Amino acid sequence: MRSALLMLMCLHSCVSHGYRIENIQQCGAHCNKGLLCKSKRSFSFARCKKPPKGLQDNVFLNMSVSTVMKCEGRQQCSPFLQVSSTLLMNEHVKGISMCTMAAGMMERCRTLRFPKAALKRLSARQVEVQDNCFEVGVGQDLRVTLKTLPEFCNSSVSKTHNVPGCSHVDLQGNVPECIAGKITYQLDSDRRELSVSVTDMLENTDYNLRLCHKGYLCRGTGAYELLKKEDPVKNAVLQYARPLPCLCIEGWSSVFDAPRIQVCPFKNNMEELWSGVAFDSVQQILSWEPACQTEVVVTLCQKTGESVCQNLADASQSVTKGKVLFSTVDPHPQLCMKFTTKTASWIKCPFAGSNFTAWDIGVVMENVTPRLLVTSKIRPTLSLSVCRRTGPVACEEHNDVITFTAVKYQSLVPNLSLSMCAPNCCIQARRVDVKYAAIVLHCDFRFTATGEAPGSVRSGPPWESACFIAPAVGVLTALLVAILMLGTALTTIIVYQNQCGAKICHDISASQHNAAQCSTSVHWPSPGSVNASSAHNTLPPTHYHYPAFEDIPNLENNEKTNLLNWVKKDSTV
Numbered sequence: 001m002r003s004a005l006l007m008l009m010c011l012h013s014c015v016s017h018g019y020r021i022e023n024i025q026q027c028g029a030h031c032n033k034g035l036l037c038k039s040k041r042s043f044s045f046a047r048c049k050k051p052p053k054g055l056q057d058n059v060f061l062n063m064s065v066s067t068v069m070k071c072e073g074r075q076q077c078s079p080f081l082q083v084s085s086t087l088l089m090n091e092h093v094k095g096i097s098m099c100t101m102a103a104g105m106m107e108r109c110r111t112l113r114f115p116k117a118a119l120k121r122l123s124a125r126q127v128e129v130q131d132n133c134f135e136v137g138v139g140q141d142l143r144v145t146l147k148t149l150p151e152f153c154n155s156s157v158s159k160t161h162n163v164p165g166c167s168h169v170d171l172q173g174n175v176p177e178c179i180a181g182k183i184t185y186q187l188d189s190d191r192r193e194l195s196v197s198v199t200d201m202l203e204n205t206d207y208n209l210r211l212c213h214k215g216y217l218c219r220g221t222g223a224y225e226l227l228k229k230e231d232p233v234k235n236a237v238l239q240y241a242r243p244l245p246c247l248c249i250e251g252w253s254s255v256f257d258a259p260r261i262q263v264c265p266f267k268n269n270m271e272e273l274w275s276g277v278a279f280d281s282v283q284q285i286l287s288w289e290p291a292c293q294t295e296v297v298v299t300l301c302q303k304t305g306e307s308v309c310q311n312l313a314d315a316s317q318s319v320t321k322g323k324v325l326f327s328t329v330d331p332h333p334q335l336c337m338k339f340t341t342k343t344a345s346w347i348k349c350p351f352a353g354s355n356f357t358a359w360d361i362g363v364v365m366e367n368v369t370p371r372l373l374v375t376s377k378i379r380p381t382l383s384l385s386v387c388r389r390t391g392p393v394a395c396e397e398h399n400d401v402i403t404f405t406a407v408k409y410q411s412l413v414p415n416l417s418l419s420m421c422a423p424n425c426c427i428q429a430r431r432v433d434v435k436y437a438a439i440v441l442h443c444d445f446r447f448t449a450t451g452e453a454p455g456s457v458r459s460g461p462p463w464e465s466a467c468f469i470a471p472a473v474g475v476l477t478a479l480l481v482a483i484l485m486l487g488t489a490l491t492t493i494i495v496y497q498n499q500c501g502a503k504i505c506h507d508i509s510a511s512q513h514n515a516a517q518c519s520t521s522v523h524w525p526s527p528g529s530v531n532a533s534s535a536h537n538t539l540p541p542t543h544y545h546y547p548a549f550e551d552i553p554n555l556e557n558n559e560k561t562n563l564l565n566w567v568k569k570d571s572t573v
Contacts, residue, residue: 021170022068027080027133029112033122039131042111044097048153052092055152059093061086061126065144065161068132069170075203077174079163081134085146089114089122095149098131100142110134111149138177139165166259176202180261183251187265192241194265196249198227198234205229206254209236214246214262215293215321221247226254245269246292270346274339277350279331284434286350288337289323298324299338301347302438309336309347315436330380330437331358359406361429361442372427376406381433389426389443403432 029039063085071077083098095113110131114122136142145158164171166178173179181201185194194211201207207227212218225236240247243266252260266272273296277288288298299316301309317324329335336349359376361384374382383403387395426443 019066021079021164021168022066022082023077024068024070024080024082024132027070028131029110029133030130031112031114032128033125035118035122035127036115037112037129039098039110039112039133042097042109043107044109044147044151046151048151048156051152051155055090055092055155056088057154059087059090059148059155060146060157061088063144063146063157063159065142065159067136067161067163069174071174075174075176075179077171079136079138079171079175080132081136081142081144081161081163082130082132083134083144083146084128084130085157086126086128089119089125089127091119091123092152093148094119096129097147097149097151098134099145099147100134100136101145102137102140102142108134113149136163138171138175139163173200176255177257177259179253180259181207181251181253183249183261183263185249185263185265189243192239192243194238194240194249196225196236196238196251198251201234201251202253202255202258203229207234207251208254209238209249209251211238211240212248212250212262213244213292214248214264218248218250218260218262242272242291243269244272244292246294270341270344274337274346274348277337277348279329279350281331284328284330286326286329286337286436287323290319290321293321295320295341297340299340300326300329300436301336301338303334303336303347303349303352307347309338311338312436326436328434328436330431330434332438332440333357334438334440335436359431361427361440363427363442374406376408379405379408380431381405383430383432385428387426387428389424389441395426395428395439395441405433 029037031037063083065084066082068080068082069077070080081100085096087093087096093114095111097109097111099107099109101107110133112129112131140163142161142163143158144161145156147156166172166175166180171178179200179202182199183196184199185196187194196209198207198209206229209225209227211221211223213221221240223238223240225238227234227236238249245264245267247266248262248264250260250262252258273290273292273294274288276291277286279286286300290296295318297316297318300312301315302312303309315326317326331351333349333352335351336347339346339348358378359374359380359382362373362375364371364373372384374384381403382405383401385401389395424443426441429440429442431437
């Protein structure tokens with residue numbers, strides 16, 4: 001089991017990264033059979049010669065091309081091309097020429113000559129030759145050709161070779177042009193910040209970080225940071241505006257033609273793309289512009305269920321970038337936009353949930369006869385008909401179809417009879433003065449014996465009801481204000497009377513009225529003697545002065561006793 005797992009891991013590595021790249025210490029030419037070989041650069045523009053007699057057609061028996069790597073230190077490696085072949089020696093062949101050619105570049109050759117003494121000794125024998133001093137670029141497509149020296153016609157062989165790119169595991173951290181660094185990030189959605197860290201970057205160089213919108217090119221958003229090579233920790237904080245799927249963190253070293261790495265934190269957040277639908281109510285244009293470059297089909301549809309939206313005829317546009325425009329659109333709540341990509345579809349209804357309804361139809365009773373009522377805040381041209389429902393938005397029309405133009409902010413009763421409505425009866429309405437409109441069905445109108453239509457539309461538009469409600473609210477408000485003012489006046493009078501004081505006289509005896517004179521005085525406390533709380537909650541104290549018994553003549557003993565008891569009782573209260 002363990003060996004099988006190791007084989008699978010090895011197979012995955014081979015498939016993902018290709019063959020392993022050999023690391024060489026020195027480049028040069030090599031030959032077997034004790035043949036001393038040396039190679040050097042050369043250029044040849046001469047025409048090929050006619051092959052001599054005795055020269056076989058297949059001088060080169062085989063040919064192989066591979067990529068090797070030569071390193072001079074950490075992160076200082078370069079790729080080279082290694083060409084090997086087995087050739088059949090002949091006294092007419094003085095050596096071989098190995099040439100490479102890339103697109104847009106001149107042919108580069110290296111020649112390898114054989115010693116004259118070995119030509120006769122090794123004639124008709126197979127010799128293996130190899131040269132690995134062709135310095136190449138990462139990801140280059142090359143054509144490699146082997147020729148004889150001198151070059152005889154029809155004796156050369158060629159082969160194409162692709163140098164591995166920076167995705168190869170052996171080149172990623174060793175070749176400078178493949179070292180882009182590793183980017184990690186932490187997301188703060190509340191602050192809309194990305195905390196970015198960079199590791200494994202090219203040593204002794206500054207590093208650039210920015211946010212960009214990925215497309216054919218990555219267009220910068222303005223968020224940029226330069227990490228200095230002297231900084232021990234390579235961190236930065238980048239602010240973003242919207243979590244778009246094409247928003248990426250891009251990093252690269254500050255060297256010429258440096259490779260760039262891109263990490264896109266919101267690449268699966270496709271829902272963010274479908275916002276930004278706009279409607280021009282004057283020109284009746286519905287528009288949408290993608291914030292990211294993406295292949296999408298935009299279609300107008302009519303929503304008939306929770307996740308069902310039926311496409312309108314001739315209402316689809318394919319877009320990669322640029323604005324999508326739909327002219328003369330009826331802003332109905334059921335009219336939606338469907339966005340379809342290669343993987344999924346999304347439905348957005350820009351007019352759903354809006355308090356503004358451009359036009360509406362309903363049923364009212366007039367002399368126990370149902371009548372159709374049309375209200376509108378615009379001036380649409382409508383087509384109305386009575387039909388029998390056959391589907392969610394499908395209806396079989398009768399012959400009586402009327403077309404009329406509604407008046408803005410006025411109710412209209414079209415001449416459309418509803419008295420013969422069947423159980424599946426519907427009123428089908430649609431605007432005919434626009435290019436894109438939803439088909440509106442009002443169905444199941446059932447009338448009671450009292451002339452009411454349960455579930456039917458109100459008897460008048462909202463602006464008509466407001467004409468009666470507003471005056472009533474005004475009258476009630478005025479009445480409440482008058483009652484409040486009257487209560488305030490009465491309260492003021494009562495408080496004033498309580499604060500003025502009064503004289504209190506007590507009849508001591510009916511027969512001795514003159515002797516029982518009493519005097520009363522009201523004393524207000526001096527300023528500052530009463531605190532603020534007691535001043536508002538209690539009235540000023542009242543002091544009573546009673547006459548002395550000596551001043552009251554002709555009192556009997558029992559009367560004096562009663563008076564004394566009354567005075568004592570009153571003084572204790």
